[in-house]
Amino acid sequence: xxxxxxxxxxxxxxxxxxxxxxxxxxxxxARGLAAVVLxxxxxxxxxxxxxxxxxxxxxxxxxxxxxGAAHAAAFRAAVADYRPGTLVWHVETADHEPxxxxxxxxxxxxxxxxxxxxxxxxxxxxxxxxxxxxLPGAMTVxxxxxxxxxxxxxxxxxxxxxxxxxxLYLTAVQLAACGARIAAVxxxxxxxxxxxxxxxxxxxxxxxxxxxGLGLMRDFRALGIRVVRDVAAIEITGDxxxxxxxxxxxxxxxxxxxxxxxxxxxxxxxxTNLARAIGCEHLWDExxxxxxxxxxxxxxxxxxxxxxxxxxxxxxxADAAPLAGRLAxxxxxxxxxxxxxxxxxxxxxxxxxxxxxxxxxRAFIDRxxxxxxxxxxxxxxxxxxxxEEVTAGAVRGAVASGAQGPNQIKAFLRCGMGPCQGRFCDPxxxxxxxxxxxxxxxxxxxxxxxxxxxxxxxxxxxxxGEEVA
Amino acid sequence: MxxxxxxxxxxxxxxxxxxxxxDAARPASAGNFGLIWVQSKGQGMPAYSAxxxxxxxxxxxxxxxxxxxxxxxxxxxxxxxxHLCLGEAEVEERARFVAQMSNQMGAAGxxxxxxxxxxxxxxAPAVGDAVAGAxxxxxDGDADPFRLARALGDAARARxxxxxxxxxxxxxxxxxxxxRLEMRDGxxxxxxxxxxxxxxxxxxxxxxxxxxxxxxxxxxxxxxTGRLPRFLGVPxxxxxxxxxxxxxxxxxxxxxxxxxxxxxxxxxxxxARAVASFPVLGGAxxxxxxxxxxxxxxxxxxxxxxxxxxPGLWALACHSGVTLAAAHAGPLxxxxxxxxxxxxxxxxxxxxxDVPTALAG
Amino acid sequence: MFRRxxxxxxxxxxxxxxxxxxxxxxxxxxxxxxxxxxxxxxxFRASPVSAAPRGPFCMMGACFDCLVEIDGLxxxxxxxxxxxxxxxxxxxxxxxxxx
Numbered sequence: 001x002x003x004x005x006x007x008x009x010x011x012x013x014x015x016x017x018x019x020x021x022x023x024x025x026x027x028x029x030a031r032g033l034a035a036v037v038l039x040x041x042x043x044x045x046x047x048x049x050x051x052x053x054x055x056x057x058x059x060x061x062x063x064x065x066x067x068g069a070a071h072a073a074a075f076r077a078a079v080a081d082y083r084p085g086t087l088v089w090h091v092e093t094a095d096h097e098p099x100x101x102x103x104x105x106x107x108x109x110x111x112x113x114x115x116x117x118x119x120x121x122x123x124x125x126x127x128x129x130x131x132x133x134x135l136p137g138a139m140t141v142x143x144x145x146x147x148x149x150x151x152x153x154x155x156x157x158x159x160x161x162x163x164x165x166x167x168l169y170l171t172a173v174q175l176a177a178c179g180a181r182i183a184a185v186x187x188x189x190x191x192x193x194x195x196x197x198x199x200x201x202x203x204x205x206x207x208x209x210x211x212x213g214l215g216l217m218r219d220f221r222a223l224g225i226r227v228v229r230d231v232a233a234i235e236i237t238g239d240x241x242x243x244x245x246x247x248x249x250x251x252x253x254x255x256x257x258x259x260x261x262x263x264x265x266x267x268x269x270x271x272t273n274l275a276r277a278i279g280c281e282h283l284w285d286e287x288x289x290x291x292x293x294x295x296x297x298x299x300x301x302x303x304x305x306x307x308x309x310x311x312x313x314x315x316x317x318a319d320a321a322p323l324a325g326r327l328a329x330x331x332x333x334x335x336x337x338x339x340x341x342x343x344x345x346x347x348x349x350x351x352x353x354x355x356x357x358x359x360x361x362r363a364f365i366d367r368x369x370x371x372x373x374x375x376x377x378x379x380x381x382x383x384x385x386x387x388e389e390v391t392a393g394a395v396r397g398a399v400a401s402g403a404q405g406p407n408q409i410k411a412f413l414r415c416g417m418g419p420c421q422g423r424f425c426d427p428x429x430x431x432x433x434x435x436x437x438x439x440x441x442x443x444x445x446x447x448x449x450x451x452x453x454x455x456x457x458x459x460x461x462x463x464x465g466e467e468v469a
Numbered sequence: 470m471x472x473x474x475x476x477x478x479x480x481x482x483x484x485x486x487x488x489x490x491x492d493a494a495r496p497a498s499a500g501n502f503g504l505i506w507v508q509s510k511g512q513g514m515p516a517y518s519a520x521x522x523x524x525x526x527x528x529x530x531x532x533x534x535x536x537x538x539x540x541x542x543x544x545x546x547x548x549x550x551x552h553l554c555l556g557e558a559e560v561e562e563r564a565r566f567v568a569q570m571s572n573q574m575g576a577a578g579x580x581x582x583x584x585x586x587x588x589x590x591x592x593a594p595a596v597g598d599a600v601a602g603a604x605x606x607x608x609d610g611d612a613d614p615f616r617l618a619r620a621l622g623d624a625a626r627a628r629x630x631x632x633x634x635x636x637x638x639x640x641x642x643x644x645x646x647x648x649r650l651e652m653r654d655g656x657x658x659x660x661x662x663x664x665x666x667x668x669x670x671x672x673x674x675x676x677x678x679x680x681x682x683x684x685x686x687x688x689x690x691x692x693x694t695g696r697l698p699r700f701l702g703v704p705x706x707x708x709x710x711x712x713x714x715x716x717x718x719x720x721x722x723x724x725x726x727x728x729x730x731x732x733x734x735x736x737x738x739x740x741a742r743a744v745a746s747f748p749v750l751g752g753a754x755x756x757x758x759x760x761x762x763x764x765x766x767x768x769x770x771x772x773x774x775x776x777x778x779x780p781g782l783w784a785l786a787c788h789s790g791v792t793l794a795a796a797h798a799g800p801l802x803x804x805x806x807x808x809x810x811x812x813x814x815x816x817x818x819x820x821x822x823d824v825p826t827a828l829a830g
Numbered sequence: 831m832f833r834r835x836x837x838x839x840x841x842x843x844x845x846x847x848x849x850x851x852x853x854x855x856x857x858x859x860x861x862x863x864x865x866x867x868x869x870x871x872x873x874f875r876a877s878p879v880s881a882a883p884r885g886p887f888c889m890m891g892a893c894f895d896c897l898v899e900i901d902g903l904x905x906x907x908x909x910x911x912x913x914x915x916x917x918x919x920x921x922x923x924x925x926x927x928x929x
Contacts, residue, residue: 136885143888155833456755457755458718
């Protein structure tokens with residue numbers, strides 16, 4: 001008998017143990033679903049609540065971080081089968097059959113099956129391609145936050161933060177509270193951005209998130225950090241590693257700051273690699289300037305049995321994600337015959353009310369913190385694909401040679417064929433093609449992704465024919 | 470195939486318009502393994518062995534010319550190639566095949582020989598103990614299909630080829646001046662001559678003209694690893710290390726219709742064979758996998774078709790677009806432009822598929 | 831470039847491993863990338879195309895710029911691998927395939 005047939009079948013496989021995944025696991029337990037939680041991280045919390053259990057919600061990291069402790073505790077109390085350190089590197093779906101998930105835990109390969117797969121992949125930072133962004137010492141703001149939360153490692157010399165958005169404010173405050181020095185913030189949101197945001201102010205006020213936002217801005221201002229406003233372009237320079245950052249403001253002022261560490265950030269975008277490799281349909285979200293999966297009211301994707309919740313379905317933040325995770329589980333529980341329709345809708349109503357309230361605040365934030373460096377005209381020499389070192393000029397040249405979309409660019413230039421599988425060049429490639437062809441990004445589309453979701457050893461493929469988790 | 474032909478016609482000074490599909494298209498060239506392969510071609514069809522050998526012979530000049538005209542190195546190498554045999558049974562089977570083919574290959578000027586372990590290790594020191602032998606042909610080689618496609622397009626464009634992308638052809642109708650191509654976006658293109666090189670799409674285009682063009686999809690799955698230090702200097706049927714250092718693994722064959730997907734069952738087989746062939750690959754990481762559809766005729770050999778009452782119209786299909794690119798850009802394009810057809814391709818018409826039916830009837 | 835808020839030996843279980851033969855002090859539960867950055871290492875590999883130096887960029891498993899070889903297995907993400915006592919870490923050696 002074929003060993004593959006013996007892979008265990010779960011009602012629900014939850015991929016990711018961040019805000020959405022953890023809440024989904026709690027809800028699944030409450031509904032009596034046989035669920036398994038698979039997460040690449042060593043501990044629950046996702047990116048935002050990374051290391052929350054070990055750090056005990058460290059006060060210097062602020063209230064939004066401390067909130068995660070209760071979520072993690074509830075998750076631990078409810079979850080029956082939680083597998084940290086587990087990469088889901090491929091999901092095979094078929095109509096009317098459980099999906100099959102291929103796993104890697106260290107060097108061990110395994111597989112399992114699930115009637116519903118809930119992906120809660122979270123977000124990644126929007127790539128901000130600028131000259132010099134591949135130098136050691138050029139990082140993302142999120143990377144600095146990860147080092148602080150995950151290992152209590154902080155910059156040893158004054159760091160420059162470039163970009164905009166709530167995470168930049170938050171990280172500056174967290175770093176300062178731990179004694180790290182910030183040489184300057186190069187703030188890229190245009191001064192007029194608030195005008196576009198104002199019409200969405202009522203929704204933001206109703207959402208209730210304004211209190212935390214105001215508090216954060218007050219804390220940031222109190223630090224007295226040097227802020228260069230209206231920065232329109234930056235360049236990281238150095239011989240073999242970052243040594244300085246040059247900037248230019250929209251008003252024409254320019255300057256240079258010596259620093260060995262420059263952190264970039266212009267917001268976050270949904271992490272879509274797994275969903276796209278599965279074949280879920282994605283669409284362009286103009287307000288967030290990013291692609292996101294097309295989702296139904298219960299997180300349903302275009303692929304039967306595959307659901308998405310949290311920021312991976314569209315950026316809505318850590319308050320919204322748990323609600324979306326729970327709603328997706330209620331939908332799945334009904335689809336699996338564990339909840340009647342009235343039961344599902346009754347349980348969902350208060351969740352949906354809260355979620356709608358939070359979502360109403362999003363448009364304000366999106367417009368207040370628009371990406372700028374990540375949307376600016378790119379010099380030809382800037383590296384777009386970090387893995388294969390493909391420049392903006394090369395992408396434009398390939399379009400001139402007849403490449404019409406990302407998949408042809410990939411074939412022409414190997415752009416997106418490196419180990420990151422396009423994670424850090426995809427949005428830029430789509431944008432460059434759109435600019436060169438004079439068509440919207442929605443029409444250009446994205447790289448067609450293929451398994452594996454992350455590079456795995458060939459031996460994992462070879463073993464995938466036989467082994468069972 | 471279309472690009473090579475277009476390039477050859479543009480070189481002959483013809484005014485060429487390439488009607489290409491958009492980014493969602495999956496041309497066979499984008500799924501090609503990149504072999505320029507002679508040693509196993511043409512069983513039961515000596516003309517195919519000869520045609521393949523002719524293209525392999527034309528390849529060095531073809532690649533040099535492309536580099537000169539476009540600055541693109543298509544990474545052509547004629548290093549010789551290996552078909553690795555795992556275990557003695559595979560060696561015996563391969564040796565029988567090579568012996569059967571020897572007369573036919575000899576007539577085409579091709580020499581294929583069996584190598585024992587020791588001889589094999591001199592050529593490919595990284596082979597594993599499971600490899601019991603191999604067949605070898607010095608005429609085999611490889612090239613980068615992506616770079617080839619780009620170079621052909623650039624070279625043809627430099628000679629005035631126009632490219633119409635995205636819309637796709639809805640129908641082709643003969644008219645007084647030749648042919649009228651009705652595009653899906655409502656526009657029309659007129660041409661004195663038309664070459665159908667739409668791969669599997671040729672079946673529908675020919676059917677709309679009332680002709681039979683029997684091609685079917687055969688899926689091949691490919692795994693590709695990240696870049697590795699060079700461990701393999703020659704291509705093999707299942708494993709090829711590219712100029713960049715990444716390694717392509719493949720050579721699966723499945724009849725699954727128009728399904729471009731990949732399956733772990735096949736991926737696992739490809740991986741297991743690759744690791745057995747080259748144990749150094751065990752730690753290599755698979756970056757992507759993909760499925761591509763070969764364009765197969767009923768007997769697997771190419772189709773180069775004209776019809777007497779459709780003057781100036783050719784319909785082409787093959788599943789070895791890289792191997793045959795030099796022949797398509799050269800002698801085939803010459804024939805399409807009115808020169809005498811190369812003798813090797815006289816048999817490659819659809820009439821050969823009518824015979825068994827007639828006999829059966 | 832980076833420092834620890836408290837020495838690796840203080841708080842948590844100390845772990846030592848080697849990077850290019852050099853002994854690195856780390857803390858149980860943290861990533862290889864964090865431990866190396868805290869130990870002053872900035873360059874984790876050379877890019878396979880131009881051999882340009884690269885180091886950690888995103889620290890969340892997305893950019894693959896922190897790739898290292900761990901106990902002989904190339905292509906490991908230093909930011910996603912938790913330190914283990916005695917592990918042998920080296921700069922990723924996949925670079926250098928002839929173009």
